[in-house]
Amino acid sequence: MSWRIHHVSLPTRDVRETAEFYTEVLGMAESSPPWKDQDRGEFDIDLAHVAWFQGENAQVHLSRHSRNFARDNNFHLDPIINGHVAIEVDDLDAVRERLRRKGVYFADPGNWALSGLDQIYVLDPALNAVEINSQLK
Template identity: 45%
Template sequence: MTWSILGASLVAHDLAASGHFFGTLLGLGTPRQRDARTLGFGPGLRLQRPEPRLSRAAGALFGPAGARHVAIAVEDLPAVAGNLGRAGLPCLAAEPAEFGTDALWTLDPAQNLVAFCERRPGHAAAAWHLHHVNLPAADVREATAFYVEMAGMTEGRWRAPAARGDFSIDPAELAVLTLGTDNSGLHIIRPDPGFALRNGFAHNPSIGGHPAFCVPDAGAVKARLEAAGVTVSDAGVYAMAGMRQIYVLDPAGNMIEVNQRV
């Protein structure tokens, strides 16, 4: 089944600060104010301030949901819904306005919130694009099987540079559901507490998941961030062949990767 990453959504407690971070410092452009709690950047990023609400149903407590998720466009949403139903996995129809197309919410085996969306016409090209979304999973093989079996994704082989950093590319610890030969797509990783220390980073990209934005000039992004007093981990070309990567935390504490083809 043909698929693509429609976008990633992140929690933003201060929309003005987050809008400046992504729009000006990362260079993603002017945001669209979708509503009082939501900003959008191009087709690939949504920032949402969660509502302070709490509810109880069937003995379970529920807080704000949906602010942090990955949205995946598929060519046959009913087929995905059928696969989820036959597997006995929970799913909910999305509100029509949430994605502008038919969509359903579900959870993968690692409890990452996922929206599968009916594919819609493409957007105009931008200077940046969403290269991948990284999702954490204690059991990488179980989570990878979910996306292969439910949405027909294809697992690829991780393409690492010759001078690879100190991390494992064992498929039991790192998998890529591939959209090309450049490791783009969906990354599934087992959290590695020692990752940052071993590689000399201020940030640990293996924990908590993150979106990765591919830009024309990662060096210029780094310079703007550092001029604003933001701590940056410049990893160089260490994990993906032909790709320079930097890591940073946004104003809400979300891990963000910015990369550039070199």
């Protein structure tokens, strides 16, 4: 299976302070999140809650945790509370099938947050949240 790191999501209490570290100390440029359906106001893109850094081949997301994220987004797990790594694969349906065969629960919101991506979320055995995504066909 072909895979690559798509992004790493890091939780933070103060998004702006942490974003300043990434821009001022590490020299990274902050960019706009490519939210799905942002014109409909479906996602809170208040810059106090999220910061986005687009690199050449991967992204870093900074997010402030919300107590009700899972409930408000109809998720059975919260990928923000402790952060997550996002792995992009070429065949997400094959990953779904392997998870089902192994009896591993995964949240399957489909094209939920990020424009152009089909997304699923799973907890690994150490309870790390992992997003697995692929480009929509």
